[in-house]
Amino acid sequence: MINADYTLELCNVFHTGVVEPGTCFQRMMGNVKTGIILKDVSLEVHGGEVLAVLGSKGSGKRALLEVVARRAQGPTRGQLLLNGAPMTLRLFQQSCGYVTHKCDLLPGLSVEQTLYHAAQLALGTKVSRHLKRSRVRQVMADLALSQVANRATEQLTQSEYRRLAIGVQLVRDPVILLLDEPTWDLDPLNTYLVVSILSNHARKYGRAVVLTMEKPRSDVFPFLDRVTYLCLGEVVYTGGTRLMLDYFRSIGFPCPELENPLMYYLCLSTVDRRSRERFIESNHQIAALVEKFKMEGGPFRKTSAILSGRTVVDPPDPLHAGGAIGSNKVPLSAFGRPGAFHVSLTLFLRSWATMFNLRAFGLMQISLRLLAHPFFHLLLWIFFRGMENYQRTFISRNGLIFNCLAGSYFIPIITTVCIFPSHRTRYYQEAQEGLYSGPLFILSYLLFSLPFSLISMAAASRITFELTGLQDPVEWLKFGGILWACHLMAEQLTIALLMVVKSSFTAAVTSIYIHIVILLLGSGTLRSIRGLLEWLYYLTYATQSRYAGATLAQQMFDKRFVTLPKDAFHNCTSAFQGPSDLITGTSPSFGCRYADGNAFLIERYGREDADDSLTEFLDFNLNFGITFAFSVGFILFNCLLYVIPLPAAVKAKFRE
Known part of the structure; x- marks a missing residue:
């Protein structure tokens, strides 16, 4: 059983996969171009923290999540640890959750029905039906979905649908939650709402949240405990969000006043393709930043949320008070999966x-x-x-x-x-x-x-x-x-x-x-x-x-x-x-x-x-x-x- 102090750690991870997928026929015949997508990636995130993986398109953000989720196609080498134990597919499925960029929910079901059936499929019989329903109500409250509990999935707004897709994973109470572009195509207000909800979830239950973003806004900066910048599969920086400013200032790249630091350093970590000269210059600069962080970035990568100016709180959860099952220390997912008959009955219902x-x-x-x-x-x-x-x-x-x-x-x-x-x-x-x-x-x-x-x-x-x-x-x-x-x-x-x-x-x-x-x-x-x-x-x-x-x-x-x-x-x-x-x-x-x-x-x-x-x-x-x-x-x-x-x-x- 996983301990309470959850830590996800990647050490020198390399991954080779398809870089140009081509047509379906070419993929089936194996006539596709492959290459190294992730190159010597090392990072970590602890329970109670939100880690944002930032990078332009093609930087390897989704591949990183696929590797952590053990879904990536192609050879992977390096260490991927959850509390010191190797992250296997079985361990991830039992203890973690992954909200993909495109999640299709069944039409005709209401929000509450969708979450309840998700709980029935994922949580074992040791978790009582009453506790499952309580968990569903708690998740709806945390995701601001209580007011649309009886609305069908096809009638939800884009923001509500995205939050419901997140709720399908949260109802299992995963210790590590991965999200691929959870704020994609959302307006600024709903982007702020989704990120703040995820931050509140991480702090309230002591879980780790890892999300990818392509265009981070400045108003989500306070909710991100850690940030990782990727460029062509290499790490430009990973560590505490607030210490990021000190690090880049120390190597000669201070963030100008009134600038969004997340976007400023994202642009710094992106190859400029507007001309051949700029492409070569930005490539050399990014290569230098990568090498610089490999030599000096170790202390920043190990920095905890507390050292970066944020204290993780673990208040008592009224939903789980007085019982071992479902407490903050032990996630609901740790109590096994339902049997085949129970799953079949749930699918039927x-x-x-x-x-x-x-x-x-x-x-x-x-x-x-x-x-x-x-x-x-x-x-x-x-x-x-x-x-x-x-x-x-x-x-x-x-x-x-x-x-x-x-x-x-x-x-x-x-x-x-x-x-x-x-x-x-x-x-x-x-x-x-x-x-x-x-x-x-x-x-x-x-x-x-x-x-x-x-x-x-x-x-x-x-x-x-x-x-x-x-x-x-x-x-x-x-x-x-x-x-x-x-x-x-x-x-x-x-x-x-x-x-x-x-x-x-x-x-x-x-x-x-x-x-x-x-x-x-x-x-x-x-x-x-x-x-x-x-x-x-x-x-x-x-x-x-x-x-x-x-x-x-x-x-x-x-x-x-x-x-x-x-x-x-x-x-x-x-x-x-x-x-x-x-x-x-x-x-x-x-x-x-x-x-x-x-x-x-x-x-x-x-x-x-x-x-x-x-x-x-x-x-x-x-x-x-x-x-x-x-x-x-x-x-x-x-x-x-x-x-x-x-x-x-x-x-x-x-x-x-």
Whole structure:
């Protein structure tokens, strides 16, 4: 367990990484330019202090945070210690927090719900539910969010959203909090508010805060206990903020009066690229400053907050008074993480909260999950309800099967690309914090969506089942079950695409194209299986629609619709010589194509080279089982896909 006097120390840290990322394809192929990003960086920060890492773009500020968080891609050498212990990924995830530059929170949740579910995911069962709720209220008060506790995340201002993202980490009570540009694009008032809140948090709870800033304002100077200037990965100065003035004055660079010292020395530590002469001159000057600090800066780097004119106070916390858990000495994060069942239940309840909240995102989910299928099948019922038992009913009912399959494939694609991406992005960000694994995320999402898809498909299939003419409720269960299996297949395939494709539109179009091919090739509705080329025929074995279409067609036509008339005025009885006409090529009179439903099935699914092929193809129980096997197989595939290590270039698209 970590002691109370928290100290983060970096000693002679070097890091090599990508300096020109290039395209996603180049990153995946490894054709990117790498170089040394951090060069001999040494610094430290203690509990109760705020350390600001300053530098221009490309100076290595974010890389420094990534190295501390153990997320940096590429070799790192040097010592990185937390209270003298090596900073491992596990130690950072257990005891520290990292607020990235871009943090995506789930829409539909209120501020209080977002923080409470974050506490449920991060804090173990030893921390009571009452204490978690108290911690949430305390964090909202510290971040000035109490007045918007019931406001949805998508309705927050930029400043409120940024503070809520910080609160998601603070609710865990991390001993070290890293923040990448927390004041980016904020106005001066909100910049002052955010930095003052972070300073108050560090002093009140004795935690260390490390933040990066590109354009520090003078009004945040009093809140920064330490400052580190980076230029091209090298340290120009690190140490107490107030002693910074004495140091630069002693080496001949006093800060002019009425100047912002933070910006003045930031400009001093930045390469001037306005001309070749200035570039060379500023480069030599910065190199000299770096060497000067290496020789004389040791005492400044070791300076504590007290010596720099700031005393760290540790007042009693009324929230944690009288108990060991959650006291200032022992952070809440030190009492373990929740188990898999608790995390899965939290993910389920969080998804439930995003849906049933009467907000825009929740209403969209209700419409897509519960109402889209019934509405589509109602349209089918209106369009097909006039079917009469004439010869044309074979084609009409075949069209009904095709449309039922198409709706079962395309509607879940639209539903998934509208709802899943926000959960996926949040998963990628929380998985980096070690909160849960990919398979647990996929199974939790599936368990949440399954009941709604089942209810929706049961209602939808009941509408179109009335058009089949079947009366047995068991037949309705079979009919709806096949459509539900197709729904699950399309949903899981789209989730798999969204694993590696960031754009929802691209994933939707790709999934739709795949299912169009599956429908055309394997369903036997638009193109008969009997008429396919041999290699295409065997390719249909790899499509779910082959088995789903055959099952629905057999249910619809097998041993039904015998000797139907051409229309109300023409009878087809004398025109048929038997089902063998369709195999031998004998054609009945015009408009009298099918003697019965079995003749229609022979035309769609029979093989010219074998009379008994129809029996082999239309095995109802086998086709029914294989249809569901495709769905179960893709669920297992997604669980595997979300646990195997993917290239960092792919994952980074969702985490930046």
